Amino acid sequence: xxxxxxxxxxxxxxxxxxxxxxxxxxxxxxxxxxxxxxxxxxxxxxxxxxxxxxxxxxxxxxxxxxxxxxxxxxxxxxxxxxxxxxxxxxxxxxxxxxxxxxxxxxxxxxxxxxxxxxxxxxxxxxxxxxxxxxxxxxxxxxxxxxxxxxxxxxxxxxxxxxxxxxxxxxxxxxxxxxxxxxxxxxxxxxxxxxxxxxxxxxxxxxxxxxxxxxxxxxxxxxxxxxxxxxxxxxxxxxxxxxxxxxxxxxxxxxxxxxxxxxxxxxxxxxxxxxx
Ligand SMILES: Nc1ncnc2c1ncn2[C@@H]1O[C@H](COP(=O)(O)OP(=O)(O)OP(=O)(O)O)[C@@H](O)[C@H]1O
Ligand SMILES: [Mg+2]
Numbered sequence: 001x002x003x004x005x006x007x008x009x010x011x012x013x014x015x016x017x018x019x020x021x022x023x024x025x026x027x028x029x030x031x032x033x034x035x036x037x038x039x040x041x042x043x044x045x046x047x048x049x050x051x052x053x054x055x056x057x058x059x060x061x062x063x064x065x066x067x068x069x070x071x072x073x074x075x076x077x078x079x080x081x082x083x084x085x086x087x088x089x090x091x092x093x094x095x096x097x098x099x100x101x102x103x104x105x106x107x108x109x110x111x112x113x114x115x116x117x118x119x120x121x122x123x124x125x126x127x128x129x130x131x132x133x134x135x136x137x138x139x140x141x142x143x144x145x146x147x148x149x150x151x152x153x154x155x156x157x158x159x160x161x162x163x164x165x166x167x168x169x170x171x172x173x174x175x176x177x178x179x180x181x182x183x184x185x186x187x188x189x190x191x192x193x194x195x196x197x198x199x200x201x202x203x204x205x206x207x208x209x210x211x212x213x214x215x216x217x218x219x220x221x222x223x224x225x226x227x228x229x230x231x232x233x234x235x236x237x238x239x240x241x242x243x244x245x246x247x248x249x250x251x252x253x254x255x256x257x258x259x260x261x262x263x264x265x266x267x268x269x270x271x272x273x274x275x
Contacts, residue, residue: 016047018084019178019210020069025078026235027064037235038064042078044229044238048177051204051211053225055218055267057274061236062214066182069212070103071095082178099127102176102209106183108163110155110170116142117151120169127174141169144203161185161192165199172203179209183216194252197223201249218271219255222263230267232274240270 025042028035039061046052054062067073068080071093080087082097110119120141121134129137142148145165155163164184171179181200185193197220204211215221221228225244232239244263246254254260 016049018045019048019050019082020044020046020212021079021081021084023079023081025065025068025075025080027061027068027073028076040235040237042236042238044241046210046212049208049210051201051213051224051226053221053228054212054214054231055216055221055228055271056231056236056239057233057271058216060231060233062216062231063182064236065231066103066180066212066214069178070101070180071098099174100177102171102174102179104164104167104171104179104181104184106186108155108160108167110163110166112155114154115151116147116153116155116158116166119155119166120173122170123173137173138169141172144172144206145169145199159192161188161196164188164196168200168203172207172209175207176209179204179211181211182214184213185220186216193217193220198252200224205249218264218267222260222267223250223252223255228263228267230270239274242267 022042022044025039026037027039028037042065054065056062064073068075069087071087074088074091074093085094085097087094087097111122114122117135117138120138124134124137138151142151145168147162147165147169150158150162155166158166168184185196188196200211200213201224213221213224222244228242228244229238230240230242231237242263246259
């Protein structure tokens with residue numbers, strides 16, 4: 001596999017620095033009933049500011065991969081480097097790396113008794129930012145994710161898409177250099193999902209964050225990714241890495257372009273071949 005810096009320098013563009021490196025990463029879960037090799041031998045280099053989609057069937061280890069990157073589950077083998085520093089020392093995570101991390105899960109997981117503003121500001125409060133700084137940042141973020149005017153609302157008063165945007169704003173509050181998203185739009189209707197895809201692209205471009213985005217939706221994976229990593233199950237391994245050479249910003253209409261169709265078809269065939 002060609003590393004990002006090699007890929008870029010081959011095109012004459014300035015070399016991109018490496019943000020994340022996975023070297024021979026594996027994860028085995030042991031319970032009383034079973035041993036599951038969830039992931040095996042995952043090698044992947046992700047450039048700073050790159051947007052990587054991860055796709056694969058249910059149970060192929062996508063969430064496990066993201067949880068290891070998020071410092072929630074330790075790898076059983078291999079190494080994960082963030083800007084060249086080891087993320088894990090055995091089962092202990094390097095917490096200095098955690099401070100620049102934003103995570104969005106499939107469920108928004110908001111605090112129902114907190115307003116939108118307080119939900120967004122929670123990581124800032126935990127890190128000790130003062131009230132004025134928090135208010136300023138919440139106003140910026142509410143604007144960024146299209147929730148201006150809803151700062152005082154409570155989660156129950158929002159639609160699913162709006163709640164997910166609150167979760168995104170909360171993840172962005174600390175200005176993460178690394179954003180990890182696990183099927184964040186799985187429960188949304190097709191139109192809201194398209195809108196959220198555009199929003200995530202816009203946010204990624206505006207903040208320059210490196211993004212790892214897990215999905216089982218082929219169109220979404222190609223639309224958002226600079227590359228799509230295809231995982232196969234039992235054990236989860238990288239089957240293929242598909243570069244998406246489509247210019248940004250991409251609009252929804254790009255999905256009807258022939259080059260987009262070719263990539264979607266290739267990925268769909270590869271996923272079907274697993275059977
Ligand atoms: N905490 C755990 N204990 C035991 N086994 C686990 C645990 N977490 C995940 N697994 C197993 O690891 C494998 C990968 O699970 P994972 O949740 O990473 O898959 P996934 O690709 O995210 O699936 P989905 O698309 O359904 O979300 C599965 O076989 C699952 O049963
Ligand atoms: Mg999952």
